[in-house]
Amino acid sequence: xxxxxxxxxxxxxxxxxRDDVILGIGDDAALCTIPSDMQLAIAxxxxxxxIHFPNMTRPEDIGYKALAVNLSDMAAMGxxxxxxxxxxxxxxxxxxxxxxxxxxxxxxxEIHNVSLIGGDTTAGPLTITVQITGFIPxxxxxxxxxxxxxxxxxxxxxxxxxxxxxxxxxxxVVLPHPVQQFVESRLHRPTPRLHEGQxxxxxxxxxxxISDGLVADLEHILTASGVGASLQLERLPLSRALRxxxxxxxxxxxxxxxxxxxxxxxxxxxxxxxxxxxxxxADAYTRIGTIESHHGLRCRDHNGRIFIxxxxxxxxxxKLKVSPRKPRSRSR
Ligand code: ADP
Ligand code: MG
Numbered sequence: 001x002x003x004x005x006x007x008x009x010x011x012x013x014x015x016x017x018r019d020d021v022i023l024g025i026g027d028d029a030a031l032c033t034i035p036s037d038m039q040l041a042i043a044x045x046x047x048x049x050x051i052h053f054p055n056m057t058r059p060e061d062i063g064y065k066a067l068a069v070n071l072s073d074m075a076a077m078g079x080x081x082x083x084x085x086x087x088x089x090x091x092x093x094x095x096x097x098x099x100x101x102x103x104x105x106x107x108x109x110e111i112h113n114v115s116l117i118g119g120d121t122t123a124g125p126l127t128i129t130v131q132i133t134g135f136i137p138x139x140x141x142x143x144x145x146x147x148x149x150x151x152x153x154x155x156x157x158x159x160x161x162x163x164x165x166x167x168x169x170x171x172x173v174v175l176p177h178p179v180q181q182f183v184e185s186r187l188h189r190p191t192p193r194l195h196e197g198q199x200x201x202x203x204x205x206x207x208x209x210i211s212d213g214l215v216a217d218l219e220h221i222l223t224a225s226g227v228g229a230s231l232q233l234e235r236l237p238l239s240r241a242l243r244x245x246x247x248x249x250x251x252x253x254x255x256x257x258x259x260x261x262x263x264x265x266x267x268x269x270x271x272x273x274x275x276x277x278x279x280x281x282a283d284a285y286t287r288i289g290t291i292e293s294h295h296g297l298r299c300r301d302h303n304g305r306i307f308i309x310x311x312x313x314x315x316x317x318x319k320l321k322v323s324p325r326k327p328r329s330r331s332r
Contacts, residue, residue, distance in 0.1 A: 041079035063104030075197030079134035142207035163258020190262035
């Protein structure tokens with residue numbers, strides 16, 4: 001199959017069509033109409049096989065995740081995604097692989113009405129880059145630099161599931177099949193929190209998506225905002241998978257340090273807490289701490305003891321030690 005056949009077959013059709021795309025795939029550049037009352041939010045992320053996803057990841061999951069991580073950046077800004085471009089570098093043109101990859105990409109594109117408007121295709125080690133453009137009303141974007149002393153710190157969803165999924169794939173921890181499936185799907189198919197991000201416009205003082213682990217990503221907010229923070233470990237939202245199959249300390253280490261969850265971490269001033277309650281349902285987010293003037297990040301247990309996480313954010317080539325939970329009678 002030639003490069004051109006490949007593009008026609010797998011990428012130029014079947015993706016959502018939008019009225020604001022004047023000219024999509026097939027010319028030297030795409031042409032799109034920008035709403036006159038909006039600013040553009042633009043992000044790009046690359047996934048490299050063996051680094052950002054394990055070798056042997058299913059192609060449909062790779063396609064899904066390549067878009068999900070970019071949509072997560074739109075969510076973290078509070079933007080509405082519209083168009084994407086795709087750079088696909090792959091070792092060979094394998095029909096089955098390409099069809100499944102484009103199917104996974106399309107599945108998520110359809111959910112959020114994102115058009116594929118162009119890209120590039122080359123031969124080489126498997127690498128996927130998606131660039132995404134979204135819209136946002138002027139001066140409403142959630143940036144990393146707006147957190148202020150006294151603001152609450154919140155996260156969406158649960159933390160550490162994707163890290164446990166990776167540990168399970170690497171056979172560092174053994175889980176029952178349904179639990180393994182849950183954590184693997186959290187790893188391969190993260191849910192971009194677009195609704196939450198958009199709902200936080202005008203309410204949140206800062207936001208970031210958690211790609212490298214809560215501690216590492218929250219520290220980006222603290223640095224950009226020139227503040228510090230305290231986290232209460234008991235408040236970390238943990239799925240049943242983490243609560244049932246890891247020791248509490250190990251679960252905290254995953255929640256604080258493992259990457260790939262793509263939940264949002266955001267701050268809200270006390271004056272906006274009622275607005276937050278109206279904007280999002282109570283089970284969509286959890287308060288985990290408070291912004292403070294004293295620089296740095298302190299994680300405390302319920303006795304006020306400081307806990308130092310084992311792994312501070314995702315780092316290449318660094319292994320996270322897993323301690324399984326001590327057996328006890330199942331009470332919940
Ligand atoms: P050029 O030589 O101008 O770079 P290409 O042959 O690379 O053109 O691409 C032809 C058309 O196909 C362009 O519109 C380009 O945006 C699109 N395209 C190429 N690769 C991809 C891809 N992986 N996904 C989506 N569109 C692609
Ligand atoms: Mg090209």
